[in-house]
Amino acid sequence: MLKINHIAKTFNPGTITEKTALVDVQLHLLPGDFTTVIGGNGAGKSTMLNAVAGVFPVDKGTIEIGGVDVTNLPEFKRAQYLGRVFQDPMTGTAATMNIEENMALAMRRGQHRGLKWGISNMEREMYREQLRKLDLGLEDRMASKVGLLSGGQRQALTLLMATLRTPKLLLLDEHTAALDPKTAAKVLELSDKIIREQKLTALMITHNMQDAIDYGNRLIMMHEGRVVVDVAGEEKKKLTRADLMGLFEKAAGQQLNSDKLLLS
């Protein structure tokens, strides 16, 4: 479903702020793979996700989503294949527009936007149904501005918007990191539920090792711009945190500072 072939990315090449974020990333995801991504600060997790989303062009390599080479497509064109939830709850929604308008925008991802009215009554009912499933009471606040919602509510809404039109690939970029632990757990549960129900292919960055182990059917660990650990299936089910650290040390050839990993 996703084929990342040897991509590399250096920011600000030739300047004092030059930073090589991705050295050589190789990753193939099968349809239905729910892959968690961990790694320390500056390992290249977010850069990889943003490269897939097309936030910037890559220096080398190709990216295919669902068999389509998207390497040269701009961000807004890749959006038709992708659902995205960001770390910052502010990023995923338009604060000055109301809930139903935000959902209507998401419903038209990848569609032509013409001079038809921006939201129909039929859609409204559908959105109400979808919001009810979140169990946050948002179905009664559809005309409220999204800026009035809490961070957790906004992330839940963003998640719903990302999957309203079934994406070929769902990208979750530490989408629970900015939330309090209780809300984070709830949003994570919700993500898992949606991914299972819609049988989505998903890539989820997390700073929490236990979450990375508990969720998904596959786990990758990144280090210095490469994928250094990749476990799936039965092996992943049996994985413990100690195993994970051992795997990392073997791959990276150095002691793992787990604090660093957790805090990133």
Added chain:
Amino acid sequence: MEIVKLFNAMPGAVAQGMIWGLMAIGLYITYRILEVSDLTVDGSIATGGAVAAMLIINGWDVWAALLAAFVVGMLAGLVTGLFHTFCGIPAILSGILTQLALYSVNLRIMGNKANVALSVNKYGLLVTSRNSRVLGLQNPIVILVLFTAALILVLYWFFGTELGCSLRATGANRAMARAQGINTSTNTVLGLMLSNGIVALSGALLAQFQGFADVGMGRGAIVIGLAAVIIGEVVFGKIFRNFGLKLLAVALGAILYYLVIQVVLWLGLNTNDLKLLTALVVAVFLATPHWRAKYFSKKKGGA
């Protein structure tokens, strides 16, 4: 300081305010909806006036001249938009560049003259200051009310469409808009075109109203437009929530601005000091949210 003089000047001030209200609605599209500060307007308002004046003098129908002014204004917006998106120049600088270029263009349009007379005696004009105090349909206020209402209705419709919603999303959150498949560059250009088209249209009306087009008629237009937007928001912000009403508030803001100007002039302010006063008033209003946040903020939980 005869009060009669003030009263006599009021209808003209209202009409002028309404023309600037149309301009301010155009500015609202970039400033508030797209969140782009577009300085093109100082040039494009004069372009609208110049185009309409020259076409009317050359025998064009007044409505056709207005339409032409609108289209040429959109072209000015297109240039700024391409400077900004295609060339990557910051929006504010893009507008300044276009504005400067338009100065030459406007002189060219007017046959290398700094101003062109457009007398109501010779041509069939839509609005003229001469009829400001006439009771009847030829009063400019009548036609301007219709213009304002029509513009607000059209914009209300447009920003409710799928395309219009995507434009609002572009202004609200560009990252989100792109993630939802919206081409934010195209939308920014489109918004700048629409805005400058409307601004040029108001320029075309202004030239008719004052009886001439002048290459300098747009100087400080952005500040007057901002004043209208801000006054509208301060006075009507609490009661006007609907998008259409917000646009109406902008139009009313411009009228209030011209009424206040009329009063301070009547009180004896030197006309030459007007722009200084306007700039200071707008600066204070623009600074208010910053001051409020910095010095008067109560600790609030951010969402």
